[in-house]
Amino acid sequence: MSAVYCFHCHEPVPSGTSFQLEFDAKQRQFCCAGCLAVADTIISSDLADYYRFRTEPANRANAIPKELEAELSSFDAPQVLEDISNKQGGLTELELSISGMSCAACAWLIEKQLRQLPAVHQVNVNSTTQRCHLLWRADTTPLSGILKSLASIGYQASPFIADQEEQVFKLELSRYLKRLAVSGIMTMQVMMLAVALYFGEYTGIDASHQGYLRWISLLLTLPVVLYAALPFVSSAWRSVKARQMNMDVPVSLAIYYTFLASAYATVFSTGEVYFESVCMFTFLLQLGKFFEYRARSRARDATSNLLKIMPVTATLLKDGEQQAVSARRLQSGDCILVKPGETIAADGQIISGNSSADESMLTGEYTPVSKSTGDLVMAGSINHDGLLQVNVSQPLASSRLGQIIALQQRTLSQKPAVLQRTDRLAKYFVERLLIIAAATFALWYFWLDADRAFWVTLSVLVATCPCALSLATPTAITCALARLNRNGILIKNAQVLDVLPELTHIVFDKTGTLTEGRFSISDVTLFNSDYSETQALNLIANLEAYSEHPIGRAFSSSLTGKLALEQVNIVVGSGISARFNGMQIKVGSAAFCAVKPQAKAMVYLSADNQLIAAVSLHDALRPEVPALVRQLQQQGYKLLMLTGDSSDQADKLQQQLGFDQMIKGCSPEQKVAEITALVSAGHKVLMLGDGINDSPSFHAAHVSVAMQSGTDLSKNQADVVLLQHNIGLIATLLQGSKAAQRGIRQNLAWSVGYNLIIIPLAVAGFVSPYIAVIGMSFSSLLVVSNSLRLLK
Amino acid sequence: MSVIYVLIPIAILFVLIGLAVFFWAVRNKQFDDLDKEGFSILFDEKAVANKDKQDPPAP
Known part of the structure; x- marks a missing residue:
């Protein structure tokens, strides 16, 4: 087989086809007319840079069928547009969800293509979420015009409404970024000053210089404790109010106690300052939280395409006229027209028409259900091949689909609660830590050395500072x-x-x-020895390539060579016929092919009404x-x-x-x-x-x-x-x-063990705050590197 | 060494400017999609001027 690949989508070019285009002084081969048309549009619109810089091949472009074009224009009805977009003065604002994007070059291509339209004022494509934010003049160019322009370069776009939760997530993410920046940049500054102060300890430093550097550090730490560390404080406060201590309690305590002690030392020029520890601790925790949050919000973005399944538009039949309306506004008693390939917009009863419907979304059964006059249809199921007139019995909200979504909303609040293990540990740990710290202070203040009481308590808190403990779980996760x-x-x-x-x-x-959730060929019975199994399947595949029916897709992998078919004719609900080599070839049901039905077989192939092959299909096990x-x-x-x-x-x-x-x-x-x-x-x-x-x-x-x-x-x-x-x-x-659980256990074991050793020493006053800081940093580092092992 | 009384405040001023610029960038959604911006340098801007810049910023 010659290895020729499509220039646009990198799929193999079927033999016997010839779709060519000249680009960069070379003849390029294409697999289908769709890809050729897309590439032609891209190159002639001066956007060929896309091909030079893309890192992934494009998806195979299918030419838009006429019906789809009609479906797109149903978005133009003012009523429908109003339901899916926002008005901004004379401009309309809309989010599009785009399928077919494979790399960042696609984002560039889409932006360029849309900016060429005079009506488009602002367009911003996000390549990670595959969304496009659009601001344009709806009165000069209808939405369908924009969707068609995207389709001409090979992308399918559909209007999209972000749910409330997602917007909250986005806002929160930008807050995380800002806090991260504040704590990160300030940490650098304060650490720089801390180096000066450390050196000053050894080589001698003017008291005035030392005081100055401390004051500056205090000033630079203020935004960290008052802004960047706020989420810890508010979470700690919530947990204290709910009497469920979480890890944020010791974290906030450590941050604020260390900060206040250092501030005290600065104001009264005594003792030690630990501003750099405050900043670094906050920064590291923020960093972990930020990464976790970003990973989660990306996962959400990638999967929250809710609107796609809810039917958006419907064609209302009123006094014999067709009218595009918003599916949400359908009332019971309305009569709607459902075209082949469309999603049925409401529960109802068929008034006229024959078809089969795919109800797999609702029932899980993949075999199409045949529907004729008088049968009930469900919103969200897909009409396969016939034109239907449906009398709406339920508005969308109370349809079966609506009920399932409502059921899901109800179960949302019943999610079995899992108390986070570290929070249980934290509760246990925090209570004891506070008691020990208070006891240490009392012990030193009343019995041992009142002057040292404050500093010994500080080193107890710093040494046991739950850094390692609070980093143990999030880093591992x-x-x-x-x-x-x-x-x-x-x-x-x-x-x-x-x-x-x-x-x-x-x-x-x-x-x-x-x-697999789709049909595949399970068994082929041949009745005519002139044909091999491959030949028979290839013949079926050639005919089925003209059909949109799900059964047709089962044969797409058996297409081994293109055959010259003439007079292809699709009979809705029965099969496809064509002329090939002077014979009348039929693929479809037994009745359509005029042959005797065989047990289990679903698809028959006949030539001049002589049975050639019977194929049975099934939904194959993965x-x-x-x-x-x-x-x-x-x-x-x-x-x-x-x-x-x-x-x-x-x-x-x-x-x-x-x-x-x-x-x-x-x-x-x-x-x-x-x-x-x-x-x-x-x-x-x-x-x-x-x-x-x-x-x-x-x-x-x-x-x-x-x-x-x-x-x-x-x-x-x-x-x-x-x-x-x-x-x-x-x-x-x-x-x-x-x-992950093993990693967390190791981390917790280390940090708890470390604390058990250091606490008695700190209480006894053997640990100077300096050593406490080194110990704390070392155990945090150990925990982080242990977690990094999980990456491998 | 008294020069640090002048230099450090100046350094802090620069830090604040840097932070302000970062906040502005976050607010302008420049961190929403990091892949795309990395690519933009590869593509030549041809005759058509960037239209977004002429429009009033979206509220």
């Missing part, structure tokens, strides 16, 4: 998160690392999780599943399968894999009930799923894992998202969480 992330596991809720080592039960969804199941069972986990599918495929899988328990035909409510029962029996439960029907049970379980191929809603709600099509990553996740 941050490193573990980074490593899992590199392996393709995105963790949105760091608490899961705490729970995972104690896990007992793992609950799987079937469709899309254990299985190849890595049997090994994973065996491995997990060996490790002693109880495995459950809860599936919405009620067919016998579930039983077959159960026989093959041997789960501890299998329940089929589960509604989302039943799934929640099953998991809640396990949780209340005291088990620690992980739920792995991909569909909207799984997302309510995500909150019921301790840990929820979604697949990258899953629906946006499930990814948004899950604690963990697997970024690759490989559920074997579950084993990696469990292993990573155990490594």
Whole structure:
């Protein structure tokens, strides 16, 4: 096979096609008309720099079908636009979620392309979140014009509404950055002055100079303790009020006690100052918190595309006229028109039309359900091939989809609470530390040496300063998160690392999780010896390439060579016919091909009404599943399968894999009930799923894992998202969480052990504050480097 | 050594300016997407002037 790859998407160019374009004085080959058109647009708009500097190939560009163009223009209706955007004077502000972005050069390309439109005032593309912020004049260029302009360079964009939570996250992240900058820059300054003061101790320093340097350090430390350290104080205050001491209590105490003691020493020119320790401690803690927060907010951004599943627009039929309206405003009794490929916007009953609908989002069953007049359809399901007129029975909010989302919101507050282990330790530690410090002060003040009481107490506090202890968990978790992330596991809720080592039960969804979630060829029966299996499949694939039907996609991998077909004709709900080599070729149902139906076969191929092949399809098991199941069972986990599918495929899988328990035909409510029962029996439960029907049970379980191929809603709600099509990553996740727990234990053991040794010495007055600082820094360093091992 | 009475305050002034610039950059969302900005240097700005700069800043 000749290795020619598409210039645009780097996919192999099928033999027998010729899509060419000259660029940089060379003929470039393209795999399809779509890629060629996109490249042509990019090059002729003077944006060819994209090809010179991109680091990743683009996604394969599909030419926009006519229907999609019509769908885009439904966003232009004033009512719809009003629901998804903000007005700013004469300008309209909107967030777009863009799919097809592969590298930072894409962001540049999109910005450039949109800036060429005169109506666009401001455009800002974020390559990490794959979003585009747009400010433009909606009265001169409609939104569909902008979407089409993006489609012409190969990106699909859809309007997007960020949820409230995400905006709060963003604001908080910029606050973290500012605090980090203040504590970091001030730490540098104060440390510089501290070096001068240290040298002064040894070589002698004028009292006036020393006082001056101390005052300056005090001044520079003020913003750190009053601004950068505030989150610790407010968190500590909250925990004290709730009588649940957390790690922030000793942290704030250490920061403020050390600061006040140093300030006292500065004002009265006695004792020692530790401003640099205050600053450095605050900076290090902020740094850890910042990284953890950023990792989490990135994970959120990448997965919170909520609006995509909620139907946005609908075509309302009123007095025989079509009218684009916002799906949210549909009332019961309205009549809507649903075109092939569209998402059905509301629950209702079909008045006229025949089609099949994909309800997998709601039920988990992948086989399309055939629908005809009088049948009920559900909002959120996808209409495959026929034109439907639907009488709306429920507005979107009270539809089945709306109910599932509402169920999920309710379960959100029922998330089993996990008290963080370090917080338990902190509570124990802080109380004793405070008692010891108070006792030390009293002991020295009343019985030993009243003058030294203050400084001895300070060294007790500094030596036992919970730096190492408070760094122990966050650093280990941050490193573990980074490593899992590199392996393709995105963790949105760091608490899961705490729970995972104690896990007992793992609950799987079937469709899309254990299985591929799409059809593949399971069996081919040949009836005509003139054709080999490959030839027959290739013929089917050539015809099916014209179809958008999900069954057609099962054959896309069998396409081995392009054939010259003529008079291709698609018959909705039945099949495709074409002329090839003078024969009438048909692919589709048995009735369509005019042949006798075979057992189990779903797709037939006939030539001049003679049966050539019958193909049966199934939703194939992911190849890595049997090994994973065996491995997990060996490790002693109880495995459950809860599936919405009620067919016998579930039983077959159960026989093959041997789960501890299998329940089929589960509604989302039943799934929640099953998991809640396990949780209340005291088990620690992980739920792995991909569909909207799984997302309510995500909150019921301790840990929820979604697949990258899953629906946006499930990814948004899950604690963990697997970024690759490989559920074997579950084993990696469990292993990573155990490594993290081991790291945390080692860190805690070290810091507690260190404290146990240093406290008696400090109380006895043997530890000067200098040595206390060195000891504290050393043990913090040890803890941080131990955590860094988790990165490997 | 009395020069430090002058030099250190000047140094602090520079630190404050640096911080102010950083805060301004954060507020202008310059840290939202670090990958894209790294790329922008590779691309030549051709005839079309950057339009964003002529517009009033979004509130």
